[in-house]
Amino acid sequence: MLTAKLATLGRSTIVGGAATLTDLLVLFVCMHAFGWSPRVANVPALIAGGVVNFHGNRTFAFRATEGRIERQATLFLLSELVTLALNGVLYDLAIRSLHPQPAGAMVIRLITQNVVFLAWSFPVWRLVFRR
Numbered sequence: 001m002l003t004a005k006l007a008t009l010g011r012s013t014i015v016g017g018a019a020t021l022t023d024l025l026v027l028f029v030c031m032h033a034f035g036w037s038p039r040v041a042n043v044p045a046l047i048a049g050g051v052v053n054f055h056g057n058r059t060f061a062f063r064a065t066e067g068r069i070e071r072q073a074t075l076f077l078l079s080e081l082v083t084l085a086l087n088g089v090l091y092d093l094a095i096r097s098l099h100p101q102p103a104g105a106m107v108i109r110l111i112t113q114n115v116v117f118l119a120w121s122f123p124v125w126r127l128v129f130r131r
Contacts, residue, residue, distance in 0.1 A: 008061055012122060015056030023049030050080065062129035075128040079121065086116045 026048040030041030054076050058064050064072065090112040100108055 008126075009122060012057055012061035012125065015053060015061050016117070018056055019049045019053035022052045057125055058129055062125065062131075064129035064131055066131060067129065072128055076125070079124045079128060082124075083116055083121050086120055087113055090116060 023045045027041050027045035030036045030044055031038060058072060091109060094108045094112055095105060
């Protein structure tokens with residue numbers, strides 16, 4: 001049982017990497033090929049990354065393709081709204097407490113996002129994508 005959970009966690013981590021790369025690629029293309037501002041390019045980048053994250057976790061990480069996609073998509077979106085809030089609050093608390101330089105702020109971002117992923121996102125996604 002633990003081995004299966006760790007395998008799912010590993011696959012979900014791979015999906016997260018793919019979603020992040022998609023986000024960055026779309027952001028780059030929108031800014032450099034289309035000349036969009038970073039703020040405008042952020043919207044399609046986040047959407048593209050979110051779509052990859054949802055479908056990758058549904059099909060590859062959790063192998064939950066038999067569940068109702070409408071239910072899964074709705075619950076995933078709701079869980080991601082909470083994830084956004086948790087990431088924002090945790091990052092803000094860490095920044096206010098530690099007062100890092102820019103490089104340190106990037107490291108803090110990676111740490112806080114991983115804490116939220118392990119403590120919130122992954123456990124909730126196990127419910128979203130249960131078979």
